[in-house]
Amino acid sequence: MLALNFVPSCFFGRSGQNSTCGASRKPLQWKLRTPLQLGKQGFVRLQRRTAQSGQPARGRSAFQISCTHGRPGGSSDAREAFDENDADFILSPEIYQSLSISDIDSGRYLKSIPRLQDFLPASQIPRVCNPATSKVSFRGLDNYDTSPNDVVLKQTVINPDKRRNFARYLRAGPRSWIAFRPEEVRAAIVTCGGLCPGINTVIRELTDGLWHLYDVRSIVGIRGGYRGFYNGTPYLELSPRTVDGIHRLGGTILGSSRGGFDLEQILGAIRRHGLNQLYIIGGDGTIRGAAAIAEACMRERLRVSVASIPKTIDNDIPVIDHSFGFMTAVEEAQRALNAAHVEATCFPNGIGIVRLMGRNSGFIAMYASLANRDVDCCLIPELPFEIEGPNGLAAFVEKRLQENGHFLLVVAEGAGQDLLAASTEIDASGNRKFNDIGLYLKERLQAYFNRENIEVSMKYIDPTYMVRAVPATASDQMYCAVLAHSAIHGAMAGFTSFTVGPVNGRHAMIPLQDVAGQQQRVDIRDRTWSRLLSSTGQPSSFLNQPAAALHQTA
Ligand SMILES: Nc1ncnc2c1ncn2[C@@H]1O[C@H](COP(=O)(O)OP(=O)(O)O)[C@@H](O)[C@H]1O
Numbered sequence: 001m002l003a004l005n006f007v008p009s010c011f012f013g014r015s016g017q018n019s020t021c022g023a024s025r026k027p028l029q030w031k032l033r034t035p036l037q038l039g040k041q042g043f044v045r046l047q048r049r050t051a052q053s054g055q056p057a058r059g060r061s062a063f064q065i066s067c068t069h070g071r072p073g074g075s076s077d078a079r080e081a082f083d084e085n086d087a088d089f090i091l092s093p094e095i096y097q098s099l100s101i102s103d104i105d106s107g108r109y110l111k112s113i114p115r116l117q118d119f120l121p122a123s124q125i126p127r128v129c130n131p132a133t134s135k136v137s138f139r140g141l142d143n144y145d146t147s148p149n150d151v152v153l154k155q156t157v158i159n160p161d162k163r164r165n166f167a168r169y170l171r172a173g174p175r176s177w178i179a180f181r182p183e184e185v186r187a188a189i190v191t192c193g194g195l196c197p198g199i200n201t202v203i204r205e206l207t208d209g210l211w212h213l214y215d216v217r218s219i220v221g222i223r224g225g226y227r228g229f230y231n232g233t234p235y236l237e238l239s240p241r242t243v244d245g246i247h248r249l250g251g252t253i254l255g256s257s258r259g260g261f262d263l264e265q266i267l268g269a270i271r272r273h274g275l276n277q278l279y280i281i282g283g284d285g286t287i288r289g290a291a292a293i294a295e296a297c298m299r300e301r302l303r304v305s306v307a308s309i310p311k312t313i314d315n316d317i318p319v320i321d322h323s324f325g326f327m328t329a330v331e332e333a334q335r336a337l338n339a340a341h342v343e344a345t346c347f348p349n350g351i352g353i354v355r356l357m358g359r360n361s362g363f364i365a366m367y368a369s370l371a372n373r374d375v376d377c378c379l380i381p382e383l384p385f386e387i388e389g390p391n392g393l394a395a396f397v398e399k400r401l402q403e404n405g406h407f408l409l410v411v412a413e414g415a416g417q418d419l420l421a422a423s424t425e426i427d428a429s430g431n432r433k434f435n436d437i438g439l440y441l442k443e444r445l446q447a448y449f450n451r452e453n454i455e456v457s458m459k460y461i462d463p464t465y466m467v468r469a470v471p472a473t474a475s476d477q478m479y480c481a482v483l484a485h486s487a488i489h490g491a492m493a494g495f496t497s498f499t500v501g502p503v504n505g506r507h508a509m510i511p512l513q514d515v516a517g518q519q520q521r522v523d524i525r526d527r528t529w530s531r532l533l534s535s536t537g538q539p540s541s542f543l544n545q546p547a548a549a550l551h552q553t554a
């Protein structure tokens, strides 16, 4: 089922001879085994052979070729593939005949990323050999630039009986050709939304990476979030010197804010300041804003690459394995959990309650509890619960106190909001502000034990802001550096409207559309939550009618 929209003698890229970028690059031929079926679009896997030796080139390439009426089509992946293998390439009938199609697959699931080339004339896009490949640190590398055909699979556990229809994302990394001359780049970095450990590291690595790898000399920091684009606050000139040492600080040296997203004013600022690369660090709200900016730039044919670096302490961004700073927060939360445990064990019927962040997703609470091992119960927004009744939380606490004499409860801020009077408070970004579930549980449990005539010693700890205002731990520092570099490589290559992050451990570029407006939540039917249950020993439901629990979370 080969599917190509393809005219054999069509012209891809610019005319001329083979690529001259990179001394080691060899021209490649493709040998055809399966007749191409004209007039359809799809995905082929080609086995590349070098022209000289006729030997198969390293690896296989999967990419989409889309070509209509003898002209290069709209597929950025096709163009990327040609950029890499044979930059100036006429797909003549002879070469067409030597295409080797060794495997055919469906391309519907390739998550391609828009490129400047897709909406701007070729005359506006220089083809510049990637300067990073000649840097001392990379010169010795055999394989520095990323094959444009490399994809990262969303799903790695595969049931062979089921269809192989898994999403694939373009692998992040440096491309051999870039779409900006370093001296013309004017990059802007902005940080929005709540704090998260590692933001300063990302700012530093973006600045250092642009400067040292790509020789970019014009980098500015936008102060105070989106509104800083246009509210008159002077932009901060960034260089390796100005960002030196900031990775050891919590917070963001640029400042942040909620609200203040004004698309027209932001576009005006982009034009006025000649910005052509935006690095937007933020969570779900910020990403929705970044997607709107990228879309407007494409619509108005502005030569601007928009890259987002996903930031959220709540770890609620879909597709990526986890967000930066999240593990630091989990680590930092241990101090509160340990303190609450010590307090609980030292007094008769001691109950420690710790509230952690997690507006709609309970990842921090779940991972902090899993890591801690002393937690008796973890409550998250995804798990509806009742306090009273035979299956309710209070009865479980009482039982555990009888067995162990102490109890450690972790609760995510968004858990149990249905039990509280609905909050009407909204923050400047439109996020609903929650009432304090930790305090509520403290009061309700105290009332229960008073009623039961059981003396308890209740301690409530709320370290919510403490876990996100700290600098990143070592592993998050390294992670932030890779994220920053992935964003730079993508933007310099002319990709736009994308975010970056690890998918099954491999760093990928992900279309903003795939993450904007979606929220990752804990799946209380998957194995991680089962491990949590086995670690705490809590029941799978605190509802007096357990069937309802499944119903609500389905
Ligand atoms: N739907 C949206 N479209 C455009 N911008 C948005 C949208 N939602 C939020 N924003 C902007 O993104 C920024 C950060 O959003 P917020 O929700 O506070 O934090 P986060 O990005 O960390 O989730 C704010 O400046 C906010 O105005």
Ligand SMILES: O=P(O)(O)OC[C@H]1O[C@](O)(COP(=O)(O)O)[C@@H](O)[C@@H]1O
Pocket: 192, 193, 194, 195, 258, 283, 284, 311, 312, 313, 314, 357, 358, 359, 413, 427, 468
């Ligand atoms: O910083 P604020 O406005 O007090 O908001 C606190 C909220 O920020 C969060 O840390 C999430 O922030 P983001 O939406 O910026 O990722 C939530 O856990 C918490 O509800």
Ligand SMILES: [Mg+2]
Pocket: 193, 283, 284, 285, 312
């Ligand atoms: Mg958010």
